[in-house]
Amino acid sequence: MADVGAAGELESVRVTRILRDDIILGRRAPGSRLVERDIAAELEVSRLPVREAIRALVGEGIVIARPRTWAVVREFTARDIQDFGEVREAIETLIFVFAAQRHSDEGLARLRSAYEREVVAAEADDAEGARVAAAEFHEIAARLAGNEMLGELIGVFITRLRWLFGQHDDLPAMADEHRVILEAVAARDVDALRVLIPRHLASGQAAAESRLAARSSSR
Known part of the structure; x- marks a missing residue:
């Protein structure tokens, strides 16, 4: 029988x-x-369950299994x-273009709620909350x-x-980028999103590359 916790x-x-x-949040370092x-x-x-969890995270691409030694x-x-x-x-440019074209009022409200939670967390310097x-x-x-x-494809990564997102340090800037994207989605402005999304993702990639370079130079 599978082990089940108190909450089922x-x-x-x-x-x-x-x-x-x-x-993801950096509590366990690379x-x-x-x-x-x-x-x-x-x-x-x-x-x-620990063994099963490690196997699952290997599949998700954030843990490396090393035979006859520890996973890292x-x-x-x-x-x-x-x-x-x-x-x-x-993939994400397509996602936001389709979201702009197909969203309902209820769906847009959920997107706005996530953005507002991010802003509150960023203003409180709650890095984990903002990144989540x-x-x-x-x-x-x-x-x-x-x-x-598209849902299946993004589920892979x-x-x-x-x-x-855990590599991004400028939390207010990230939230402000989401504000502009949210406005474009709400306006169903797909032309703007085709420009905004690559720019937004490039800033996240730059943050990750900067973190990587900092870790490499500290060794």
């Missing part, structure tokens, strides 16, 4: 969620070891970031696009998308 959530799902958030025994003790679970948090290279950015630009809300902004747009295939 599978232990492996809970452990996966905790480790994913730890990695290159750090994920030792099953230690994590199991920390989270007060058996080693099996993935260290993204400049090429990784560039490759991700190229694919993401094409920023990722939700993009996830909601994907749902508003109303295209199942949603964890890496959230990781990328």
